[in-house]
Amino acid sequence: MTAVVPNPPVPGRVGVVGASGYTGAEALRLLADHPCLSVAVATADSQSGRLVGEVHPALGPAYPELELSELDLETLDGLDVVFCCLPHGASSTLVPELIGRVGLIADLGADFRFDSADVYPDWYGSPHDHPELLDSFGYGLPELFPNDLDKPHLAIPGCYPTAASLALVPLARDGLIETGSLIVDAASGISGAGRGPNEKNTFGAVDSNYTAYSLFSHRHTPEIEWSLQRTGATGASVLFTPHLAPMSRGILATCYARPDRTIGNADLADCLGRAYDSAPFVTVTPELPGTKATLGSNAAHVMARVDDRTGWVVALCAIDNLGKGASGQALQCVNRKLGIDETIGLTTVGVAP
Amino acid sequence: MTAVVPNPPVPGRVGVVGASGYTGAEALRLLADHPCLSVAVATADSQSGRLVGEVHPALGPAYPELELSELDLETLDGLDVVFCCLPHGASSTLVPELIGRVGLIADLGADFRFDSADVYPDWYGSPHDHPELLDSFGYGLPELFPNDLDKPHLAIPGCYPTAASLALVPLARDGLIETGSLIVDAASGISGAGRGPNEKNTFGAVDSNYTAYSLFSHRHTPEIEWSLQRTGATGASVLFTPHLAPMSRGILATCYARPDRTIGNADLADCLGRAYDSAPFVTVTPELPGTKATLGSNAAHVMARVDDRTGWVVALCAIDNLGKGASGQALQCVNRKLGIDETIGLTTVGVAP
């Protein structure tokens, strides 16, 4: 049963910036049924003037009159919440303008995920424009870093780092695994790569195809490492290999570590159980997790086992990359920041079959 | 925004009979987040003793302790609502036992969809066991037959008839189309054929395959005809050709009719617009409807056009066969019967991409 709905004096007014992309559309989808938040503005420069339902037919019935507009700061003035669903780099230009103008910013890009600007030149190709603002943003993964939500604004984690960190961080924090030479092998549905059409994301290219990409160079690598380093594992190192699976949504991270001491499956289960005991969206599953059980939801399914024969620890986590991996997680964090029960407008139940 | 939630003295207690199948699982999915209804019993003879989450991993987080049980009438005693999600024939045995024992029965099978038992020998292979009970069941397609909900119990329409009737019935009722020789050509995702594994529903058989099935003999044929006949078109005749498309969910019905008089697209749009003006789940779309926009939702997208060149009228309707085509529609009708806003626990927004 859904938790009790609070009764705010007025519903919060929300803006979605970048509403033509997948994470923007997912934010609109979740907000459509949210009892305390109402979408006032949805911007999408390339599609401005079109009705939401023309660009996203699934959203037509819920937003019959909402028109996508060009980004215009004045239309955002005084909004209670803004979801920034822009490609990397765009947020760092926009956010300085938004601060002070709107209540709460939830940025789904990578621009404010790190507490230091050091990572940007190497992994993102250029220095950060506004390092002074990094301290205003908390990393929105509340099951692992709840105190980050005390910061004024929210930097929503990447999809792969959400899955990998939910699987690995509790084990690292409890000293169950070595962190100096981790492997994260993960597969994602194609929506993780964005909505813009290109040679790599046509149906003909993706269907019946399973392939690795961005070998050694995916930008989520330092984000996974940084989450591990925050547990005290300062030397944490991760080889991250992302793959594309022929599906629209879903991420499974299969993570490999050497145990830090003699451990058994009970230690792993106990560690994860304690970590997520009061987390409504994270379930420690008895069976190997699959992505479909999380489709369309904000759920994360995690599991860890040790192989007595080879000594390897395998930790797995399945999420919907657009749900717990992006817009669902953003809404969960926004709910908490606004004093609303974090489960409002979100579900733990995936759409299956 | 979700409509206002009523405040019943106590949440309604619900039973789901046949909870191991797809429509049963979908009922559980929708009920998991319903603010006024709570699942007390879920039966599934073949899986009794297993946790819901073992059989349906997506439902595990929402029902961590619910065990599937054998069907035992005593456990259903006094329930406010029972969703019967059984194969055809099973309901006609069970329902007589349930009447008087539970409040409201929503039967998703075909046993109580017709007001006469005449159709059963020809299309379902044997006479009806309890024709005297047919009058206790209304046909749960409230956008077209709202008065049926005055009957004590609910017979939920088949998935194809829901789509075909939403497209055709308003046109027939307004005399825009001839009904003596209609064609309904429809495609469905594989979940419409049930969850039990067989040679036809393995991934290897369905993937990359588009095929017709049950030519001239699909049991939904008389149901579509009967809905049309209820509009006064006593001679309504339908050739229905179902197809399987390589997807889990979704139905698109593409219906062909000759116009009954000189009509234009404006007449068709006007007719559908009036029919669904106050229907929260049916949208008359400006573009050709697709199934994905309805995935996971209770939405129906309809459209009709006339071809000046050939004279044919084409009417289309897209739904999720497990949503508006089954369990979503059941919940919509149950909501109405219980005096709850019909939209509670349901959404118009499909999960896309």
Next chain:
Amino acid sequence: MTAVVPNPPVPGRVGVVGASGYTGAEALRLLADHPCLSVAVATADSQSGRLVGEVHPALGPAYPELELSELDLETLDGLDVVFCCLPHGASSTLVPELIGRVGLIADLGADFRFDSADVYPDWYGSPHDHPELLDSFGYGLPELFPNDLDKPHLAIPGCYPTAASLALVPLARDGLIETGSLIVDAASGISGAGRGPNEKNTFGAVDSNYTAYSLFSHRHTPEIEWSLQRTGATGASVLFTPHLAPMSRGILATCYARPDRTIGNADLADCLGRAYDSAPFVTVTPELPGTKATLGSNAAHVMARVDDRTGWVVALCAIDNLGKGASGQALQCVNRKLGIDETIGLTTVGVAP
């Protein structure tokens, strides 16, 4: 067993114009294992300078050194065969230049499919540039129009017309069906819409989606009508409704007709049986055809039945739209024109599962 391979004095030298698209790639795929033909030139303006394997990874092992080149007439001089795999309109500019310069032209576009230029303004948006050349091209559907292969060059039929005509033409020719008000309802995999990325052909848009498109306006409509008219049914009229199914390849045409006289299933089977008795690629199937059985092959599976209850005749045909619906059919015709057994380099066996 493959038929005996003839022993031409030298292998034929082939050019593929438009080799970056799907039909061009399929031509290269089939030619890679052809014992009598060898690809000398493959052009693709937008990708010139790249190796074939960079653009089409599947083709890399077979063409390790073949580079896509810009279209340059001199490089085509003296080729035995040229496959023109260009978008509509492009061929009508190129072909006049090719005539006399190369041996045999197989044009996969629509520019030379009709024997009169009348259809082009209405359905293709502009008059034909070279109506005087139409007479040099035969319509390459040898099971139905074998004499067309006496013309100097080949216009390869569209994918939908191939499927619809294989199902309907024999029935019309034998007077079994009325042709004045036919319906062709067909579904295709997305490759039929070409390889260029756009909003409609991303995986996110196509996966789990079944939708109609080009209602009343698809350019293959007059081509289907024209094939029927060639049987003597001068008033043949077709309402054609194409759909997209979530798969890469495959077309199933489900065609509806009124019988022209009292007929039974034996008449239909007899008619199709006689039509395709000696056709190596067309099989009259006892079960309803599905697209997957033809995937990757040059096979067509056809079937027709009459419904005693409603009187409708339903004729179905499944093909691979890139095989018998495009490049496979082109190679079959080329084989025949060159005096090679028509089955060389082609298979009747689909890749399933």
Next chain:
Amino acid sequence: MTAVVPNPPVPGRVGVVGASGYTGAEALRLLADHPCLSVAVATADSQSGRLVGEVHPALGPAYPELELSELDLETLDGLDVVFCCLPHGASSTLVPELIGRVGLIADLGADFRFDSADVYPDWYGSPHDHPELLDSFGYGLPELFPNDLDKPHLAIPGCYPTAASLALVPLARDGLIETGSLIVDAASGISGAGRGPNEKNTFGAVDSNYTAYSLFSHRHTPEIEWSLQRTGATGASVLFTPHLAPMSRGILATCYARPDRTIGNADLADCLGRAYDSAPFVTVTPELPGTKATLGSNAAHVMARVDDRTGWVVALCAIDNLGKGASGQALQCVNRKLGIDETIGLTTVGVAP
């Protein structure tokens, strides 16, 4: 161009035992177009009496009259080749009966893959019935173990071991990687799990789902280790994690190793290049391999890189699990054993899109 076809005095007569399953069907598919081999018998106990085309519609046109028969040793007497496409355990009963009765046995099961029976109790659950016959079978992976084809009969490798070994064995043999603690993370299409319908392989279970399975316990683990040990790496140890991807065919193995000495990408490319220089079916690709490029073919695409940052070596291999991973490889080995060019009846070109 296909290599020159030899001219055997008579075509070889072939039997396919277990022809109702996926590997049996794939053997029939490949043999249908083979110029020197002809299928005389196809057995399938559960489907005996049915035409091949009823069970496998794709094969109907090529085998219009071939009936599946019950396994009867007398019908196999004197066959030149028998492909045994049976589940594990079945071959070890059948093979002793076949020896002496037929020419060449190609067993696609696991019963004769190892040169010692030691592995069977632990990984296959029971001792081997006929350890004395192991020496009569060579391991049919000719690119790595060509001398094995000197043995009288063929044990065809498992699908995952084929992919993993093609990626890792050359690197291990040349001492480029440590073999004591390898990880093989692989994803497969569902056909690898066989054709029999069950809860795990329905479309509803597989579509949109990516999941790990058989954690720490997959039977292909010791087979991968054994191939590595044959290079002299007696202590080779592999953690193997198989995954299911939502596709019918294809395997990608992503393998992780520590370098054994300071190496660069040039060393890896050089090693693989030398290993596969004269191998017609193995291509060292410049881009990351994907499964679709190999679909329906006997191709393997391999690649290896070292990450300077973390020190890990990643080696990848993509194949079609039913092609190079099963029946294609079997035919390749049979060709060689019969003195036919190994490429006859096989292709390097995948069916894409």
